[in-house]
Amino acid sequence: MKVLLNAWMREIDRAAISGRGIPAIELMENAAAACSAWFADSFPRNRTPVCLVLAGKGNNGGDGLAAARLLRERGYEVRVMLLARPADLGPEPRANYEQLREAGAAPVPAASAAAVHKVLRECDPREAFLVDAVFGTGLDKPVTDGLFAEVFQAVNRSGLPVAAIDIPSGLGEGFPPDAGFHLRARVTAALHALKWAHLQPDGSPDCGRIRVLDIGIPSGLDDRDEYFIRLTGPADFAGLLARRPRAAHKGEFGHALVVAGSADKPGAGILASFAALRAGAGLCTAAVPPQNRDLSVLAHPEVMTLPFRKPEEIAARLDGFSCVLAGPGLGESPDTLRTVAMLLQRAKAPLVLDADALNVLRDQPGRLRGRLQRPLVLTPHPGEFARLTGRSVREVQDDRLNLAREFAREHGIYLVLKGHHTLAVSPRGRVWVNQTGNPGMATAGSGDVLAGMIAGLIAQHYPRQPMDVIVAAAVFLHGFAGDLAAREVGETALTAGDITRFIPKAFLKAHGFHSPFLAS
Numbered sequence: 001m002k003v004l005l006n007a008w009m010r011e012i013d014r015a016a017i018s019g020r021g022i023p024a025i026e027l028m029e030n031a032a033a034a035c036s037a038w039f040a041d042s043f044p045r046n047r048t049p050v051c052l053v054l055a056g057k058g059n060n061g062g063d064g065l066a067a068a069r070l071l072r073e074r075g076y077e078v079r080v081m082l083l084a085r086p087a088d089l090g091p092e093p094r095a096n097y098e099q100l101r102e103a104g105a106a107p108v109p110a111a112s113a114a115a116v117h118k119v120l121r122e123c124d125p126r127e128a129f130l131v132d133a134v135f136g137t138g139l140d141k142p143v144t145d146g147l148f149a150e151v152f153q154a155v156n157r158s159g160l161p162v163a164a165i166d167i168p169s170g171l172g173e174g175f176p177p178d179a180g181f182h183l184r185a186r187v188t189a190a191l192h193a194l195k196w197a198h199l200q201p202d203g204s205p206d207c208g209r210i211r212v213l214d215i216g217i218p219s220g221l222d223d224r225d226e227y228f229i230r231l232t233g234p235a236d237f238a239g240l241l242a243r244r245p246r247a248a249h250k251g252e253f254g255h256a257l258v259v260a261g262s263a264d265k266p267g268a269g270i271l272a273s274f275a276a277l278r279a280g281a282g283l284c285t286a287a288v289p290p291q292n293r294d295l296s297v298l299a300h301p302e303v304m305t306l307p308f309r310k311p312e313e314i315a316a317r318l319d320g321f322s323c324v325l326a327g328p329g330l331g332e333s334p335d336t337l338r339t340v341a342m343l344l345q346r347a348k349a350p351l352v353l354d355a356d357a358l359n360v361l362r363d364q365p366g367r368l369r370g371r372l373q374r375p376l377v378l379t380p381h382p383g384e385f386a387r388l389t390g391r392s393v394r395e396v397q398d399d400r401l402n403l404a405r406e407f408a409r410e411h412g413i414y415l416v417l418k419g420h421h422t423l424a425v426s427p428r429g430r431v432w433v434n435q436t437g438n439p440g441m442a443t444a445g446s447g448d449v450l451a452g453m454i455a456g457l458i459a460q461h462y463p464r465q466p467m468d469v470i471v472a473a474a475v476f477l478h479g480f481a482g483d484l485a486a487r488e489v490g491e492t493a494l495t496a497g498d499i500t501r502f503i504p505k506a507f508l509k510a511h512g513f514h515s516p517f518l519a520s
Contacts, residue, residue, distance in 0.1 A: 001193075001194060001212065001230065001231040001233060001515065001517060001519060002193045002194065002222060002227075002229070002230060002231075003193065003194045003195065003196055003198075003199065003229040003230065003231055003431075003433055004192075004193045004194070004195055004196070004222065004227065004229070005173060005195070005196050005229075006137040006138075006173055006195065006196075006197070008222070008227050009137060009192070009193070009195065012192070012217060012221045012222050013027065013217070015221050016216075016217045016218060016221060019221075020218050020221075022216065022217075022218075024059075024091075024092050025091075025092045025095060026216065027215055027216060027217070028059065028062050028063055028066055028092050028093075028096070029066055030214075030215040030216040031063045031066070031067075031165070031191050031213070031215040032063050032064075032066030032067040032069075032070055032096075033070060034189065034191075034213035034214065034215055035063065035067045035131075035163075035165050035189040035191075035213065036067045036070040036071050036074065038163075038187070038189050038211055038213060039051075039067070039071065039129070039131065039163045039187070039189070040071065040074055040076075042129075042163060042186070042187045042209075043129040043161065043163065045074065045075050045076055047127075048127060048128060048129050048161075049075075049076060049077055049127060049128075050076065050077045050078075050079075050123060050124075050127050050128035050129075051068070051071050051076045051077065051078045051079070051128065051129060051130075051131060052078075052079050052080075052081070052119065052120075052123055052128060052129075052130045052131070052160065053065070053067070053068040053071075053078060053079070053080040053081070053107075053130070053131040053133060054081050054083060054110075054116070054130060054131070054132055054133060054134055054151070054155070054169075055068075055080060055081070055082050055083065055084075055093075055107065055133045055134065056083050056084055056133065056134040056135055056138075056169070057082075057083075057084030057085075057088045057089055057090070057093065058090065058093070058135070058136070058138045059090065059092065059093065059136070059138070060133050060134065060135055060136030060137075060138060060165055060166060060169075061082070061083075061084065061089070061093050061133050061134065062089070062090070062092045062093030062095075062096050063133055063136070063165050063166075063191075064080075064131055064132075064133020064134075064165055065080065065093060065096035065097055065099075065100060065107065065133070066096045066099075067131060067133070067165065068080045068100060068105070068107075068131070069096065069099055069100055069103065069105070071131075072103070072105055078105060079108075079119065080100060080105065080106075080107035080108065081107065081108050081109075081110040081115070081116060081119060082097070082107040082108065082109050082110060083110050083116075083134060083147070083148070083151065084109070085109060086107075086109065110151075112147070113147055113150035113151055113154060116150075116151050116154055116155075117154050120154055120155065120158040120160065121158075123158070123160055125158065125159035125160050125161070128160055129160060129161045129162070129163055129186075130155060130158075130160045130161070130162050130163070131162075131163050131164075131165065132155075132162050132163065132164040132165060132168060132169050132183050132185060133165045134148065134151075134169035134183075135148075135169040135170065136165060136166040136167060136169070137166055137167060137172075137173075137195055137197060139169070139170065139171075139172045140172065140174060141172070141174075141175065141180075142170070142172065142175050142179035142180025142181075143169075143170045143180040143181045143182065144179075144180045144181070148169075148170070148181070149180070149181040152169065152170055152181040152182060152183050153181055155183055156183065156184055161186040161187075162183050162184065162185040162186055162208075163185065163186065163187050163188075163189070164183065164185040164187070164188040164189070164207065164208075165189055165191070166188075166189065166190060166191045166195065167188060167190070167195055167197045167198060167203070167207065168182055168183040168184065168185040168188060168203075168206050168207055169182060169183050170182020170183055171197045171198075171203045171206065171207075172197055173195065173196040173197040173200055175398065176200075176201050176397070176398050177201075177202070177203050177206060182206060183206075184206045184208075185206060185207055185208045186208040186209070187208045187209045187210075187211070188207040188208055188209070188210045188211070189211060189213050190210055190211065190212045190213065190517075191213055191215050192212070192213070192214070192215050192217050192222075193212060193222065194210070194212060194231060194517060196229070196401060198210060198517075199421045199433060200400065200401060201397050201398065201400060201419075201420075202420050202421065204421075204516075209516075209518065210516070210517050210518065211517075211518040211519070212517065212518065212519040225428070225430070226429075228429070228430040228431065229401075229431040229433060230430075230431070230432050230433065230472075231432075231433050231435050231515070231517060232424075232432045232433065232434055232435065232472045232473070232475065232476045233435075233476075233513065233515060234476075234510040234511055234513050236432075236469060236472065236473070237465075237469050237470075237472065237473035237476070239461075239464075239465055239469075240457065240461055240465060240469075240470065240473050241507065241510055241511065249282075250282035250283055251282055251283075252282060252460075253280060253281060253282030253283075253459070253460040254281050254282055254283070254322035254323065254456075254458075254459030254460040254461075255281065255282065255283040255284070255285065255320060255321050255322050255459060256273075256276040256281045256283070256284045256285070256321065256322065256323045256324075256325065256452075256455045256456055256458075256459040257284075257285050257287060257306075257314075257318075257321040257323070257324045257325070257349075258272050258273040258276060258284060258285070258286045258287065258325045258326075258328075258452065258455065259287040259314060259324065259325065259326040259327075259330070259339060259343070260272050260273070260286070260287075260288075260325065260326065260327060260328040260329050260330060260448070261286070261288050261289070261292055261296075261328065261329045261330070262289060262292075262329055262330055262331045263289055263291055263292065264331075265329035265330075265331065266288070266292040266295050266296070266329070267329065267445060267448075268328035268329025268330075268355070268445065268448045269286050269288055269292065269296065269328060269329055269448075270286075270295065270296055270299045270300065270303075271328070271445045271448040271449050271452065271496055271497070271500065272325060272328045272354075272448045272449065272451050272452035272455070273285075273286040273296070273300065273303045273452060274299070274300045274302070274303060274452065274500060275448070275449040275450075275451075275452030275453050275456065275500050275503065276325070276452040276453070276455045276456035276459065277300075277302055277303065277456060278452075278453070278456070278500055278503040278504065279452065279453040279454075279455075279456030279457050279460075279474065279477070279503060280456055280457065280460050280507075281322075281323075281455070281456035281457075281459040281460055282459075282460065283304070284302075284303050284304065284456070285303070285304040285305065285306050285321075286303050286304070286305050286306065287305075287306040287307075287308050287314050288305055288306070288307060288308070289307065289308070289309070290307040290308075290309065292307075293305045293307045310335075311335070311338045311339040311342040312342075314339065314342070314343075315342050315346055318343075318346060318347055318348065318349075319348070321347075321349050321459075322349055322350075322458070322459035322460070322462070323349050323350045323351075323352065323455045323456075323458040323459040323462070324343060324347050324349055324350070324351050324352070324455075325351075325352040325354065325451055325452065325454070325455035326339065326340060326343055326351070326352070326353055326354070326357045327340075327352075327353050327354035327355040327356050327357030327358060327451070328354055328355045328356070328447070328448040328451055328452075329355065329356070329448070330355070330356040330357065331356055332356055332359050332360055336356055336357070336360050337360040337361075339357075340353065340357045340360055340361065340367075341367065344367055344368070344376075347374065348374060349374070350374065350375040350376070350377065350458050350462055350467070351374065351375070351376050351377070352376075352377040352378075352379065352451060352454055352455050352458070353376070353377070353378050353379070354378075354379045354447065354448070354451035355379075355384070355447065355448070355451070358378060358379075358380050358384045358387075358388060359384060359387065361388065362384075362387040362388055365388055365389075365411070368411045368413055369410075369411050369412060375413075375414060375458075375462070375467050376412075376413045376414065377413065377414040377415075377416065377454060377458070377467075377471060378413055378414070378415050378416065379416040379418065379447070379450065379451050379454065380415075380416075380417060380418065381418045381419065381447065382396045382397055382400075382417070382418070382419055385403075385404075385407075385417055388407070389403060389407060391403065396417075397419075400417060400419070400423060401423065401431065404417045404423050404425045404431070405425055405429045405431060407425075408425040408426065408427055408429065409427060409428070409429050411427075412427045413427060414426055414427065414467055414468060414471055416450075416454070416471060416475060418447065418450070420437065421433050421434055421435070422434040422437070422475050422479070424468060424471045424472040424475050425468075426467070426468035430468055432468060432469075432471075432472030432475070434472070434475045434476055434479055435476075435479075435515060435516065435517065436476055436477075436478075436479025436480040436482070436483055436513075437478075437479030437482050437483065438479075438482055438483055438486050438491055438494075439491055440482065440485075440486045440490070440491030440492065440493075440494030441479070441482040441486075441494065441499065443494055443495055443496060444495075444496065445495070445496025445497070446482070446496050446499060448496065449478060449496050449499050449500050450474065450475065450478045453474045453477065453478050453503065454470075454471055454474040454475075456474075457470050457471075457473060457474045458470055458471075476510075477503065477506045477507065477510065478499065478503075478506075480506040480509075480510065480513065481499050481500075481502040481503045481505070481506035482494065482498075482499045482502070484502040484505050484506060484509065485498040485499055485501065485502040488502075
């Protein structure tokens, strides 16, 4: 499913209007028809007969004015409040304003928050809903004070369920939800495609149920490679889920090397190496300190071991591996830096760096450049990424998309920036946004399992499948396994071992996944 930035959506609108000859008023009517149908399904007239529409002066307001007319035709008692002067409306919103006025349902200008308060008090939340058509994607800074801030707070306090057109007003792609005031919606009608504001940094809880609506923009206008942001779904990685040939043998599915775990953190390597096998790697070898060898064998006898004390002992054995993972539980010692530097220089297979392998590079990001001939995957959480980029964690969280794309392009690497809606970014700047996972996965070892799954999928599928698709699939399946585990054990008690236990079911049930972001 596609995700668009505001500027891209404006370009696509212009291309539809000027390049394909579709009148702007027709696109507005299409949007209003789709929104009114979705809102009528969400708030049936026999239970919710009253509709209050809050409209701004821009095209989002025009969509709301047109939707008000169509909801009125469906039999709703519609009241429209215009948070602008009629003279300030553009051509298309003005045309819809006039149609309402001629039908005897003229919008009432709301010059003050008090006027909106009065109407809100007259609406019973059990019998009415509110259509938010104030800003949409037209907001480039947070609402911190003034009329709109007062109105948004009043609506949120009123208890009226909100149906937002495109995005809840007050949310934006360039600032976090807590930067100002915004409406909280029960349902949101995303026009043509999801917008980054639905997700950044996590606007989705305030969007309620999101449905992507077709508004008549011709197919193909948003297929440019520079527009590539996708919400990952099973259809995107169907090739990774295909049945194996009956005569297959383990050598056909790759051999992953996992360099992980230290004397005091053996569990990270154990989790990562077994997750690589659970994700389908034919073979997995865990490079571990000698004192951890017995622990690894006892935990999972399916995993082979390579005891080592010095990086040179690994270097001598690198040939023959399909993917190398390094970092989980290694510790931030000089030996870890030497090991990572050696792998960056000598590993011929795709290399995945996680956890401590990233931490030891925080002052040396230049070591990461120039490996396009041998794919390099980094899997930082926001704190690790902040250290790599010299930013604060808040700066990373507030601008995840742009910072991740910049870093991946500059260094020529594949970047997995973890968190809610984890991003998987390619060296070309293609972005895959994850839609699986839950708060219970914020637990020790969850990232080790993800790193192992990435290594396991790379080992068996690269180079037959695109690297960015493989990495995005691993992130999706990791989150899906966590979701399936949470259904059985709950979020509070969820552990990394539970995620690993449900990896097989995640593969088996992936084709039946139902996205929370509905498409019409």
